[in-house]
Amino acid sequence: MSKARANILQRLTAVERPVVDLSARESLSRFDWDKAERIRRFTERMQAVRAEVHQADRANWLDTVATICQQKGLNNLLLSPTTEWGQAITQNAERFPTLKYYERSIEDWKQEMFYEVDAGLTSTLGGIAETGTLILWSSPDEPRTLSLVPPIHIAILETDKLYSTFAEAVQEQGWLEQGLPTNALLISGPSRSADIAQVLAYGVHGPKELVVVLV
Amino acid sequence: MAKPTEFRVDVEKALGKTEIRAHFRKAMDTLMINRRNQFPDDAALQALRTQAQAIRANALSKLPELLQQLETNLIKNGVQVHWAETTDEANQIVLGIMQKHNAKSIIKGKSMVSEEMGLNHFLEERGIEALESDLGEFIIQLDGETPSHIIMPAIHKSKEQISALFHEKFPDIPYTDNVDELTASARRILRDKFYAAPVGLSGVNFAVAETGTLCLVENEGNGRMSTTIPPVHIAVTGIEKVVEKLSDIPSLLSILPRSATGQPITTYFNMISGPRKPDEKDGPTEVHLVLLDNGRSRIYSDPELLATLRCIRCGACINHCPVYVRIGGHSYGTVYPGPIGTILEPQKSGLSVHGELIQASSLCGACGEVCPVRIPIPNIINRLRYDSVRKDTENTPTQEAGTRRKSLEAATWKAWSWAASTPSVYNFGSKTATQLRGLVPNNLGAWTSVRSAPKLAEQTLHQQLKTLGVDHE
Ligand code: SF4
Numbered sequence: 001m002s003k004a005r006a007n008i009l010q011r012l013t014a015v016e017r018p019v020v021d022l023s024a025r026e027s028l029s030r031f032d033w034d035k036a037e038r039i040r041r042f043t044e045r046m047q048a049v050r051a052e053v054h055q056a057d058r059a060n061w062l063d064t065v066a067t068i069c070q071q072k073g074l075n076n077l078l079l080s081p082t083t084e085w086g087q088a089i090t091q092n093a094e095r096f097p098t099l100k101y102y103e104r105s106i107e108d109w110k111q112e113m114f115y116e117v118d119a120g121l122t123s124t125l126g127g128i129a130e131t132g133t134l135i136l137w138s139s140p141d142e143p144r145t146l147s148l149v150p151p152i153h154i155a156i157l158e159t160d161k162l163y164s165t166f167a168e169a170v171q172e173q174g175w176l177e178q179g180l181p182t183n184a185l186l187i188s189g190p191s192r193s194a195d196i197a198q199v200l201a202y203g204v205h206g207p208k209e210l211v212v213v214l215v
Numbered sequence: 216m217a218k219p220t221e222f223r224v225d226v227e228k229a230l231g232k233t234e235i236r237a238h239f240r241k242a243m244d245t246l247m248i249n250r251r252n253q254f255p256d257d258a259a260l261q262a263l264r265t266q267a268q269a270i271r272a273n274a275l276s277k278l279p280e281l282l283q284q285l286e287t288n289l290i291k292n293g294v295q296v297h298w299a300e301t302t303d304e305a306n307q308i309v310l311g312i313m314q315k316h317n318a319k320s321i322i323k324g325k326s327m328v329s330e331e332m333g334l335n336h337f338l339e340e341r342g343i344e345a346l347e348s349d350l351g352e353f354i355i356q357l358d359g360e361t362p363s364h365i366i367m368p369a370i371h372k373s374k375e376q377i378s379a380l381f382h383e384k385f386p387d388i389p390y391t392d393n394v395d396e397l398t399a400s401a402r403r404i405l406r407d408k409f410y411a412a413p414v415g416l417s418g419v420n421f422a423v424a425e426t427g428t429l430c431l432v433e434n435e436g437n438g439r440m441s442t443t444i445p446p447v448h449i450a451v452t453g454i455e456k457v458v459e460k461l462s463d464i465p466s467l468l469s470i471l472p473r474s475a476t477g478q479p480i481t482t483y484f485n486m487i488s489g490p491r492k493p494d495e496k497d498g499p500t501e502v503h504l505v506l507l508d509n510g511r512s513r514i515y516s517d518p519e520l521l522a523t524l525r526c527i528r529c530g531a532c533i534n535h536c537p538v539y540v541r542i543g544g545h546s547y548g549t550v551y552p553g554p555i556g557t558i559l560e561p562q563k564s565g566l567s568v569h570g571e572l573i574q575a576s577s578l579c580g581a582c583g584e585v586c587p588v589r590i591p592i593p594n595i596i597n598r599l600r601y602d603s604v605r606k607d608t609e610n611t612p613t614q615e616a617g618t619r620r621k622s623l624e625a626a627t628w629k630a631w632s633w634a635a636s637t638p639s640v641y642n643f644g645s646k647t648a649t650q651l652r653g654l655v656p657n658n659l660g661a662w663t664s665v666r667s668a669p670k671l672a673e674q675t676l677h678q679q680l681k682t683l684g685v686d687h688e
Contacts, residue, residue, distance in 0.1 A: 002298075004299055004304055008282075019276075024265040029465065104496065114410050138495070140494040144498055145443060148436060166464075167465035180488045183486065187483060192434050193351075195349070196398065198370075201395050204435035204437070206435065
């Protein structure tokens with residue numbers, strides 16, 4: 001359809017371009033919140049959309065995750081064995097439900113992935129305090145479906161990667177310079193819908209529960 | 216009397232449906248309150264609107280260059296780019312991709328452009344199943360309906376109606392009117408469909424030229440599923456959706472969901488920059504983008520009408536429209552209802568098709584006030600009204616301009632304009648009118664069916680001002 005392309009571009013270029021006032025365009029939204037304030041806002045926003053937020057630290061996060069798995073009665077947990085978190089959990093496997101590793105292409109185990117995984121655990125690239133948001137970048141270790149298909153998503157967020165706004169995160173983390181991954185994702189709560197008579201329901205297509213562990 | 220048009224008949228019908236009208240009223244009230252709560256600080260809101268407007272206006276001012284940059288970067292990222300001048304071409308492109316893969320079904324995330332294309336109907340006529348996976352779209356598809364709102368497609372339906380519908384279509388599932396259970400049933404049904412679907416389709420909220428990235432805003436995860444699970448992903452979008460830079464995105468993402476549903480942000484914001492890489496374990500192996508014109512480049516050629524293309528499809532103008540809330544989305548008979556539909560549809564398809572919509576406005580101005588990208592919707596409605604009766608039709612790109620021009624009406628206005636600008640005639644006329652005021656009939660047709668007839672004053676305004684001692688010079 002290169003004819004369509006040529007025609008469209010020809011019509012668009014034939015037009016005298018409007019002069020635009022761009023003075024407002026570049027302003028970058030960010031807030032001077034200290035770490036405690038960022039954590040407070042993040043937690044408040046997440047809880048407002050029914051996500052669970054657990055405060056932990058480097059010393060005890062493993063206990064926190066183990067307790068979450070226990071309380072939710074998980075039979076298994078899907079994770080990447082290569083992340084810092086995945087390695088630690090693997091070394092303490094006896095404290096966790098059966099560990100499943102995302103090691104094959106989805107085609108090779110789609111049935112199991114779709115119908116037999118209880119929860120997926122992922123790391124995060126950071127968080128956003130203003131909106132209560134997790135940032136996830138897909139990678140060979142932590143593929144897109146890990147945070148999408150299982151009914152529960154457990155995410156680990158390091159609080160020193162908590163930015164005040166999305167704009168700040170994009171700039172501070174140098175997204176443009178790094179180059180975007182196949183899939184960059186913002187997650188701000190469990191999957192939800194208000195399509196039936198404006199009544200909120202959770203777990204429409206994505207995870208029904210989102211559990212954030214702050215370290 | 217002339218036969219009432221289809222639009223008038225539909226409006227009349229819709230006005231009689233008190234139950235549905237109550238749903239709309241309640242839903243729109245909630246949406247308006249939710250939006251207001253998201254913007255407690257008016258100065259901040261106005262600054263954000265100005266910024267969003269500048270971002271979109273900037274993109275439009277460089278549209279052909281940005282589309283080419285987007286294409287170059289998408290191709291570099293491994294995405295295949297297709298261009299379509301008409302909806303038919305766009306449908307053919309989708310069909311061609313499906314045939315190449317021998318695909319007999321497609322699963323769809325929410326996309327208004329695919330509604331614009333009439334894609335479902337087109338594919339079904341060719342023996343291909345097109346299944347909607349957005350919960351609202353899924354529900355109306357079950358009932359053979361079209362969306363009544365661009366963000367909440369099934370907003371006209373009550374919980375009871377949806378329960379009955381599920382029971383009718385899925386007799387194996389026990390009847391329930393519990394929303395959680397209904398949602399769980401839909402999840403189960405659609406999971407199996409996602410599992411098996413050979414092709415997924417989505418819309419695009421913003422396309423970033425600088426990085427070759429397609430952005431999708433959603434709450435349910437149907438967009439993520441449609442763009443991640445099937446081996447082939449086809450995205451369809453209007454050519455106007457491009458923005459220049461990655462740094463343009465956060466502000467648009469900040470204002471879109473707040474204006475739309477009053478959420479600070481949607482559950483998911485999905486930025487797709489290509490198909491699965493060799494070392495990745497999931498995601499589609501093929502990603503396509505279809506860029507659709509369908510009249511947009513014509514709108515682009517007019518400096519005033521161009522503002523229409525800034526739209527980010529938030530639906531705020533719809534939620535705040537006193538006409539929409541009364542007549543509902545279906546009466547418009549268009550893909551896009553409400554104020555945005557009122558200005559967009561006649562421009563896309565010509566004034567003879569949906570030109571009547573531009574009369575269906577009280578010009579209250581609410582739409583223009585809430586629009587996050589400051590589209591002067593009331594001005595554009597006025598402009599289109601002018602286009603519909605203007606004589607110099609070569610000066611507007613609007614199709615079928617001038618077709619509503621009536622010679623008697625035109626002559627009347629011409630005479631009026633002459634009289635009003637000729638003081639002697641005006642004074643004589645207005646004085647005579649006050650003297651003959653008793654002759655104004657009480658019955659003035661449609662006007663007096665719901666109002667009392669106007670009465671002329673005893674004295675002209677000039678006389679009254681003189682009595683009051685106002686010096687008008
Ligand atoms: S015209 Fe403005 S308010 Fe209406 S949908 Fe578009 S962006 Fe939103």
